[in-house]
Amino acid sequence: MKILIIEDEYALLKAIEDFLLAEKYIVEKATDYYSAREKAMIYDYDCILLDISLPGGSGLQILDEMKKEGKTGNIIIISAKNSLEDKIVGLDLGADDYLAKPFHLPELQARIKAVLRRKNRGGQNVLNIGNTKIDFDNRQITVKEQVLNLNRKEFDIISVFATNKNRLITKENLAEYVWGDHIDSADSFDFVYSQVKNLRKKLKESGSDVAIENVYGIGYKLTA
C-alpha cells in the first residue's frame, strides 16, 4: 500500500510517516505545492493525505487539477482550518474524507483503512478479524453468523479498535469518538469504561476471537 503525505509541517509529517511505516505502508512525502502536485500527477497512490494550506498553493488546487486529469487517488484532506466550506469544496472536488487537525493517529488510521477498504473490496465496506465480521455500512458485527446486538456507541468503539489492531487506544481517545468534539468531562471516561466492559462481555459471550485488552488503566487494545 503506497501512501503520499502532503504536509508542510515537517514534524507532523514525520510523526504520520513513522506511524504509517509501523503499519507497513510505503510512504512518500511532499512538503510544498509544486512537489506535491508533481508527485500526485505522475504516480499512483493508494491513498493521499492532503493538507490544504501549502507553501506555493492550495491543496484544493491539486485536487482540482487531479480531477481534471481524471486521477482519483483516495484522498483524505487533513486541514487545520476545520471549515465547512473547505470540506464541501474538497469533497466536491473528489476527496474521500476530511479530517480536521489536530487528530489522533488511530483515527487517521481508521479513515485510511476505510478509504482503502472501499477501494479494494469494490465498495464493500467489511472487515474480517478471525471469526468476527465488521460491516461498517450496516453498522453490524457478526460472530459465527450470529449478529451481535450493539448500541451506537459500542459500534463506534469497536470500529476504532478494529482498524487499529494491537494498537493502544487511550481512554480519552475513545471518549472523543463517543462524545465527538464536545467531550470534556471526566464522566465521559466512566461511560467509555462501561461501554468497553459491555462490549467485552458481548464479544466473549458470542465466542469471538476478538478481545479487548486493558492496558494499565490508560487505555485498551484489540487483540485477536
Next chain:
Amino acid sequence: MKLINYLISRITLFFTGVMLLWSILYFLLQMKEIHDGNDEGLTNLKQEFIAKANTTPGFVENLKDNAPLNLIIREMMQEEAEGVIESFTTTKIYFATELEKEEVRMLTTAFRCEQDGKYYQLQCFTSTVESDDLIKNMLYLLLGLWVALSLTLVIVNKITVSRANRPFYQLLDELRKFRLDSSRMIDLPPTRIKEYVQLNKSVKELLERNITVFTEQKQFIENSAHELQTPLATVIAKMEMLLEKHQDNREYAEEMAGLLGILNRMKRLNTNLLLLSKIKNRQFAKTAAVNLRDVLDAVFLDFEDIAAYRQITVEKKGSDSPVVQMDEDLAHILFTNLVKNAITHNKQNGKIIIGYASGSITISNSGNETIKDVFNRYQSEKSSGLGLSIVKSIVELYGIDISYRFENGLHIFEIKLT
C-alpha cells in the same frame, strides 16, 4: 433632567424675576404720575377758588350753603389756620350714589378770605384711580404678559434648542445602538454647528479605532488558535507514537498517557476557542430554515447511550416544531452544547425535559447546584466551560434570546425565538 428642560427652566426663571421687578417699578412710577396729574389739577382748582373768593363778595357765604360736592369749606381760627400746612393725601370718602367709600386725592389747605377777613380751611378732592383696582388690573395684565412671554420663551427655546441639538440627540441614539462586536460604523448625523462637527469627528475616530482594534483582536485570537492546531496535532501524534512504542514500560506509559490527557485538553480548548472566534467573526454566513425539533432529535440520538448509561430520562413536551433561519451546523452546535450541558450537570437517575412551544424551547434538567453567571464561566470543574459561551455567541449572532433559571430543582434554559 434633560438638557433642554434645564436650559428653558433657568431662562424662564430668570426672565420671570426680571419681569416681576420691572412690573413693580412700572406700577410705582405709574401711580406717581397719576397722583402728580391729580395734584396739579387740585392746585389749580384751589388757586382759582381762592382768587374768586377774594374778589367776589359773598362768594364764600354762598358757597357754604351750595358747596359743590368736591369742596369742603370750614371756618377756623387764625391760629389754627396758620398751623395748617398745605398737603396732598389719598383718602376715602363716602359717596351716597356709589353706596361705598371711594378713594380720592385730597388737597387740604387754609386761607384768609379778603372779603370778610375770616380764615377758612379748604379741602378739595378729586376721585382718582383706585390703587387696588390698578394693582389688580396691572397684575392681570402683567400676569397675562408673563404667561404669554414664558410660553413663547419655552416654545421658541424648545424649538430652537432642540433643532440645534438634533444632531446631538441623533448621535446619542446612534451611539446607544452601537455594538462593538457588530463592527458596523454608526451613521453620523449631518450638522453645520461647529461643536457638533467636532464631536462627530471625535466620535468617528474613536469608534473606528475601537472597531479596528477589536477586529484585529478577534482576528488575532482566531489566527493564533488556528496556528496552534498544527503544532498541537504534531505533538499529539508524536506522543501517541511514543506511547505506542513504550507501552511495555508501564511507568513510562502512564506518564505519557497523563501528558497526552493534558495535550488533548489543550486541543479541545483550542478547537472551542477557534469555533468561538469563528462564530464571533461571522464565518457561518449560510442561513436556511432549520427545524429545531429535528436538530434536537438528532442531537439526542447522539447522546442517547450516554443518557441511558447515566439513567437519565428524556421527556418531550409540546408538539410545536419551531423553525428558525440560521446556519444548520450552528444549530447543531448550539443544541449539542445545551444537551451535553444538561447531561453533564445532571444527577444519577435524573431527567431532562424538552418543552416545545410556539416561539420558545426550554431545556430543563434536574440538578442540585445553583450556578451564577452561567454563560460566562470560563472555567468549571467538569469542562472547559466554553460550551455555554459558544451557546451564547450563537444566540447573539441570530438575535435569539436565551435565559437561565433554577426552579423546583431544575436548571432551565429557555430559548425565545422571535
